[in-house]
Amino acid sequence: MVRRFLKMHGLGNDFVVLDARRDPLPLTPAVARAIADRRTGVGCDQLVLLEPPRHPAADLFMRILNPDGSESGACGNATRCVASLVADGSGRAEVTVETVTGLLRCRLRADGSVTVDMGPARLDWTQIPLAAAHDTLHVPAGAGPLQDACCVGMGNPHAVFFVDDAEAVDLPSLGPVLEHHPLFPQRCNIEVAQVLAPDHIRMRVWERGAGITRACGSGSCATLVAAARRGLTGRAAWIELDGGRLWIEWHGDGHVLMTGPVATAFTGELSEALLPGSLAAEPPLPEPPLPETVPA
Numbered sequence: 001m002v003r004r005f006l007k008m009h010g011l012g013n014d015f016v017v018l019d020a021r022r023d024p025l026p027l028t029p030a031v032a033r034a035i036a037d038r039r040t041g042v043g044c045d046q047l048v049l050l051e052p053p054r055h056p057a058a059d060l061f062m063r064i065l066n067p068d069g070s071e072s073g074a075c076g077n078a079t080r081c082v083a084s085l086v087a088d089g090s091g092r093a094e095v096t097v098e099t100v101t102g103l104l105r106c107r108l109r110a111d112g113s114v115t116v117d118m119g120p121a122r123l124d125w126t127q128i129p130l131a132a133a134h135d136t137l138h139v140p141a142g143a144g145p146l147q148d149a150c151c152v153g154m155g156n157p158h159a160v161f162f163v164d165d166a167e168a169v170d171l172p173s174l175g176p177v178l179e180h181h182p183l184f185p186q187r188c189n190i191e192v193a194q195v196l197a198p199d200h201i202r203m204r205v206w207e208r209g210a211g212i213t214r215a216c217g218s219g220s221c222a223t224l225v226a227a228a229r230r231g232l233t234g235r236a237a238w239i240e241l242d243g244g245r246l247w248i249e250w251h252g253d254g255h256v257l258m259t260g261p262v263a264t265a266f267t268g269e270l271s272e273a274l275l276p277g278s279l280a281a282e283p284p285l286p287e288p289p290l291p292e293t294v295p296a
């Protein structure tokens with residue numbers, strides 16, 4: 001069986017998108033790793049699987065896998081891409097994407113960019129999660145010059161470190177150490193942020209399960225929330241990433257809105273060698289819990 005895919009990206013954070021809404025695809029971590037391999041597979045920062053919705057208010061269910069095979073509860077850049085894909089197919093401007101961590105309401109804008117309500121910023125240590133009780137505004141997780149993290153959950157964990165010069169940080173060395181810090185039982189995405197103005201932050205990211213990427217949507221949301229909580233910016237700002245900029249707003253109801261571009265690079269077909277069943281037998285991903293309630 002041939003399996004088509006779409007290669008999409010948000011500011012260079014790139015994805016292989018597989019549409020399993022009609023033909024189920026029992027994805028396994030091994031298959032995700034094979035497809036994400038930039039030499040022997042298609043190559044991507046995340047594998048994005050579209051499935052039928054479980055919640056009546058959703059248009060589809062989106063699963064997100066990192067190149068190491070781990071699953072994430074959020075991917076802001078991929079959410080924009082998927083919303084754009086579904087809207088193109090339906091001619092609608094409003095799309096609701098369901099993930100394991102909740103419903104994400106998306107709006108297509110006239111210029112082709114997408115605004116996603118990424119849901120509420122989670123600020124309690126149990127919602128990051130951390131391995132022990134801490135004030136998430138100042139978490140004692142550190143490595144080298146990066147100390148005093150501000151942690152924010154966006155459906156996935158983030159630790160934001162404010163620095164004077166983001167370009168000077170040795171992120172390839174410090175990123176993996178911090179990703180696996182004992183205070184992060186589910187590992188963590190690591191952001192280094194340099195505040196340039198009350199509405200402008202330069203941010204570089206080491207992503208959990210992926211390494212350095214050109215952009216991180218959920219990380220940009222976490223960075224803005226952390227900066228506002230620390231009194232370093234207002235509640236809305238441009239986040240300047242390696243791949244471009246995202247506009248982030250932290251609203252009074254706690255929800256974080258992210259606006260940015262989407263792009264499709266190409267389409268293709270996966271060879272049998274990359275499909276489930278052809279790789280070391282592994283149990284498919286665990287079925288996500290059914291939604292209890294629509295998040296506030």
Ligand SMILES: N[C@H](CCC[C@H](N)C(=O)O)C(=O)O
Pocket residue numbers: 013045046064066071072073074075076077078156157189207208209210213215216217218219
């Ligand atoms: N590596 C992340 C998932 C991708 C997030 C990022 N690509 C985004 O745009 O939010 C994690 O394991 O939580």
